[in-house]
Amino acid sequence: MSDCTISPLQKARLSYAPKMPGILRGGKCAVSQGKVIMPPGNSIKIKEMFPKTYGKPLVTLCEGGGGSLGSSPLTVGVVLSGGPAPGGHNAIAGLFDALKAANPASRLVGFLNGPKGVMMNKSREITKELAAQYRNTGGFDMIGSGRDKIETAEELAACAKTAVETGLNALVIVGGDDSNTNAAILAEYCEAIKIAMRVIGLPKTIDGDMRNEYIEASFGFDTATRTYAKLVGNVCRDAMSSRKYYHFIKLMGRSASHVALEVALQTQPNMAIISEELQARKQTFSDVVDQIVDVICRRAASGKNYGVIVIPEGLLEFLDDFKSFLKELGLKLGEEESSLAALANEKERREHLHSKLSKDSAKVYRSLPVGVQEVLLRRDPHGNVVVSQIESEKAIIEYVTEKIEALAKEGKFKGKFAALGHFFGYEGRCGFPSNFDADYTYCLGYAGVQLIRAGLTGYTVSALNLAGPAEEWIFGGVPITSMLTLENRKGQWKPVIKKHLADLEGGPFKRFAAERDKWAIGDVYKFPGDIQFFGPSELTDARTLTLQLEAAAKKR
Numbered sequence: 001m002s003d004c005t006i007s008p009l010q011k012a013r014l015s016y017a018p019k020m021p022g023i024l025r026g027g028k029c030a031v032s033q034g035k036v037i038m039p040p041g042n043s044i045k046i047k048e049m050f051p052k053t054y055g056k057p058l059v060t061l062c063e064g065g066g067g068s069l070g071s072s073p074l075t076v077g078v079v080l081s082g083g084p085a086p087g088g089h090n091a092i093a094g095l096f097d098a099l100k101a102a103n104p105a106s107r108l109v110g111f112l113n114g115p116k117g118v119m120m121n122k123s124r125e126i127t128k129e130l131a132a133q134y135r136n137t138g139g140f141d142m143i144g145s146g147r148d149k150i151e152t153a154e155e156l157a158a159c160a161k162t163a164v165e166t167g168l169n170a171l172v173i174v175g176g177d178d179s180n181t182n183a184a185i186l187a188e189y190c191e192a193i194k195i196a197m198r199v200i201g202l203p204k205t206i207d208g209d210m211r212n213e214y215i216e217a218s219f220g221f222d223t224a225t226r227t228y229a230k231l232v233g234n235v236c237r238d239a240m241s242s243r244k245y246y247h248f249i250k251l252m253g254r255s256a257s258h259v260a261l262e263v264a265l266q267t268q269p270n271m272a273i274i275s276e277e278l279q280a281r282k283q284t285f286s287d288v289v290d291q292i293v294d295v296i297c298r299r300a301a302s303g304k305n306y307g308v309i310v311i312p313e314g315l316l317e318f319l320d321d322f323k324s325f326l327k328e329l330g331l332k333l334g335e336e337e338s339s340l341a342a343l344a345n346e347k348e349r350r351e352h353l354h355s356k357l358s359k360d361s362a363k364v365y366r367s368l369p370v371g372v373q374e375v376l377l378r379r380d381p382h383g384n385v386v387v388s389q390i391e392s393e394k395a396i397i398e399y400v401t402e403k404i405e406a407l408a409k410e411g412k413f414k415g416k417f418a419a420l421g422h423f424f425g426y427e428g429r430c431g432f433p434s435n436f437d438a439d440y441t442y443c444l445g446y447a448g449v450q451l452i453r454a455g456l457t458g459y460t461v462s463a464l465n466l467a468g469p470a471e472e473w474i475f476g477g478v479p480i481t482s483m484l485t486l487e488n489r490k491g492q493w494k495p496v497i498k499k500h501l502a503d504l505e506g507g508p509f510k511r512f513a514a515e516r517d518k519w520a521i522g523d524v525y526k527f528p529g530d531i532q533f534f535g536p537s538e539l540t541d542a543r544t545l546t547l548q549l550e551a552a553a554k555k556r
């Protein structure tokens with residue numbers, strides 16, 4: 001890349017050296033075995049589905065000499081799976097450097113455009129020059145990404161064919177819960193048909209939900225939430241300056257509200273909705289509208305006709321009046337898949353689905369704007385509702401406006417109300433990784449190679465102590481089967497990694513709950529500003545409040 005095709009920041013970031021714990025720096029380490037942990041749900045069923053890879057122990061990287069594969073040259077494949085998250089290129093750089101450090105004859109092959117690249121054996125060699133162009137950059141464009149599922153006998157056989165043709169010792173799948181589930185299924189298959197390809201997952205997703213006791217954070221969450229927090233902070237300042245709009249900001253993050261919670265803690269908007277809390281209180285859409293209207297009225301009474309309200313992307317899935325409807329809809333989409341596919345257009349598909357739903361669900365479906373009805377007809381390849389396309393912020397604005405107008409007519413609202421909707425999502429997925437994400441992803445790649453060298457398969461790289469300095473981070477592996485549960489996707493029970501939802505008893509939510517009343521009426525907005533790459537470490541190496549508050553809660 002010539003200097004005139006890259007920005008000054010791009011150029012400066014190419015030479016950033018990620019921080020890592022001493023144990024990884026040597027390039028070779030051993031693993032120590034820990035306890036065997038049980039999956040969160042039906043362990044008998046998971047054991048039946050994964051007889052070869054079930055019941056393996058947790059492992060931790062420790063000082064040592066390079067595992068069962070020693071320092072023989074390896075050919076390793078890497079595939080980026082699902083939505084982009086800042087740091088993906090550094091995960092590849094970490095894999096590359098760790099492989100070369102142990103044996104310069106080792107190779108890293110990048111499969112193109114997601115899992116289908118593995119199935120179709122479409123790849124590019126990761127060379128020193130290629131890796132150098134992408135170090136510390138955002139995006140997944142070095143090899144592309146995709147959301148394909150690896151599940152059917154044909155898909156698994158296609159992956160195995162690629163493994164044999166390419167001589168792969170291992171495949172690293174970089175992804176979230178669905179992609180790491182792919183890794184578990186493929187690892188089991190390779191063991192069953194006795195091919196030597198190991199399969200290792202790295203925890204990626206801006207959503208922050210690919211996380212548990214052994215994986216403290218998924219990569220990308222840090223940068224994405226800082227990017228959204230900067231934008232939300234700017235909007236808060238605009239609201240306070242112009243004093244004429246209510247900004248309803250939907251934030252990406254899929255089902256869990258981790259992104260909304262972190263951004264709320266960083267910016268202190270007038271209100272932030274946390275879906276998990278609504279679920280716990282069995283609240284409905286109209287309860288949400290009432291709570292927002294209450295804040296607007298109270299602010300109007302203190303002369304403030306402006307404000308900022310943060311809405312998590314997955315809101316609808318948690319509301320009492322939507323949950324059973326969405327469940328039934330998922331089942332019907334599975335049952336009616338072929339009939340729906342045969343219909344000519346969206347209108348016919350909507351009508352068909354409507355006719356198949358129970359009376360209650362049909363009523364909810366009909367009550368939704370046509371655009372939302374159409375989005376709900378779609379599922380991603382893993383069977384997830386495509387929540388990023390549901391314009392819930394607009395629906396909320398519509399109902400809040402109606403209510404405010406009715407109150408004004410009755411003389412109960414004397415303020416002014418003008419609303420603007422925003423959706424911050426894709427803006428946060430491909431930014432330059434923060435130092436945390438640049439360091440973390442590089443280490444994840446490095447650690448992934450150590451698991452491969454130890455001969456492990458069906459593991460996701462685990463990471464502990466992340467609130468502390470990089471020197472103190474602890475890496476290891478968690479067997480993927482120990483994270484699997486059964487979920488109904490389009491009418492079928494499938495093994496999937498249990499999504500980690502925002503914990504109402506956890507440090508981040510407790511802090512939010514203790515502070516939010518002050519934020520509602522007083523304008524105590526915080527303005528995080530841009531991610532800092534240069535300057536004092538308290539700015540460049542800051543941790544998310546989620547990590548800090550969770551670590552503090554653990555210590556108590």
Ligand code: FBP
Pocket residue numbers: 081082083084085147176177204205206207252253254313380386387388429
């Ligand atoms: P992953 O779970 O694959 O990391 O993707 C995260 C995400 O950014 C979600 O927050 C969002 O709902 C989704 O991807 C949107 O992606 P798409 O445009 O492919 O539906």
